[in-house]
Amino acid sequence: MPDDILIDVKQASYSYGGQAAVCGLDLQLRRGRVTGLLGSNGAGKSTTLRLLSGNLLADEGSVHIAGLDAARHTRRIRRHIGYLPEVPPLYPDLRVAEALDHAARLQGLRGAALRQAVARAIERCRLGDVRRRLIGRLSKGYRQRTGIAQAIIHDPAVILLDEPSSGLDPLQNIALRELIRELGSDHAVLLSSHILADIEAACDEALIMHDGRIVHHQKIGAGEGYTAGFAGPPPLQDLASLPGVTGVEAVDERRAHLACPEAAQADMLTALIRASAANGWPLTELLPARSGLEQVFVRQLSQRDTGPEPHPC
Template sequence: MTVLVEVNHLSRYYGSQCAVDDISFTLHRGEVLGLLGPNGAGKTTTMQMLCGNLAPSAGQILIDGVDLLDRPKEAKRHLGYLPDTPPLYRDLTVNEFLAYCAELHGVDKKSIPDTVKRARERCGLDEMQERLIGNLSKGFLQRTGIAQAILHNPKVIVLDEPTVGLDPLQIRDIRALIRELGREHGIILSTHILTEVEESCTHVQIIHQGRLVLHETIAGLQRHMHNCRLEVITRIPPDLKALSALPGVLSVESLAGNRLLVHHGVDDNPAKQIAELIVASGWGLEELVPVKKSLEDVFIQLTWEAEGDTE
């Protein structure tokens, strides 16, 4: 699989304040990488360095094998960028703006009409092509911003908070567009919205206080979200000692009523043995379900652990 972005030991300081602290990762073609973190975590600083708008204090960025610091113009030919506030000229029509951007990207003049048409179609802007940008809805403004980022068919597309301020229908449409673009390009998507990652991305990175605390595939994230707990409800109070003695059971926590929380090992799920014991003992099994962590739980746990490591 082709490596499109390679980041090695990237750091950025503002005076004595470290905004990005020794981050390394890679992005391959066909991947949508979600850069997740709370406000102030260092996401936008990282994005600005990846796009060559901000020089790192240390580290290396390779875009399709080209060093962004040594050969910035060559590297940026492979980049498309949508900042958190799209740089749109409100007194131009969509077509006029995209044609202007195509010139800035160095597209051959004869190819500009076809280039604009292709980007417009991919972003669902055909019906808006003659409309003034100042009269567009927020959703179509974001689409226009994405269209300018993909005009020159870059290998890497960087999107900073692409769904901020959109309504639910607009968010759904933009996420679908990102997934479609991710099939042919490598995409880096910055967000602080947890569901954005699950809906749009193939990989996720969690940044906290400038440090990378998780780099994982979405499948791997699901494993992080697997919590080794079972919630059990019985008709009459069970024997906690007998349940605790079952293989794989680490502890049993008694809740209100006849509800229990059974903690078990990652590789030892004792659900079957618990059910058999409850039925055989006549305690009356009413419910036995796994308790799964949410993405929010994983995020809070990882950032909390990261804070503990810095103390």
């Protein structure tokens, strides 16, 4: 197994009392990459994260964490994992610095290493202003950050964050995305969310999950096209004939996604605006679609919902 693959999951399944939550999961996480796990509520995201954290043992298949079999080394793998559950495990009656000290001691850190770890986590998660405050009195954003600080206190190779942005205000959310990006530079990070924008802003790649399976895998990058909004229904045929457009797809009743290689974008935009004025379908919005993830997500979910029942595990 190459060194940079920190988590390797093969055909893992887990069911709660006969009801399959995760089914035939294949997954690899690498150092230096932020992976987003996208799915509607109940798709199996949290169960997946708990399987990867070693808090659940797979019924079938294998989970390797930093080369260790999760089923055999149930305690040793914990040193490699920093896991933030959906509800951060916090003691409201401890102060931030005390909670971090406690978390570090639980991971076996002592003395100078302990003090360093606490100081580093406080700095990374920007908790310096609230280090003496009781956790119960913190705002939701600070609480979430304290949870992340606890999870990364022992500098684990893999960081698993379950819906870390839930309940945060927009400013807190932007700060959180920055923090996740920063952590992604030298760790393997897996972030679960049902919010597209979070995944697009913070991740290098996205996995779409539905009914306990990963149904799509996509890299996230800029320059894959534009989303155009119109006053009426999108004129799909006119749009497809524009120069540089390699594909057109309706997003909803008034919007369409135009796929276009980066080199041809300038020409395509000029032609689009000219055609809009000349042909009488006024543009109401024009946004660079960072990844087209939304289209894929909606398409995957609607296909699955109308299509045949997924094969049971």
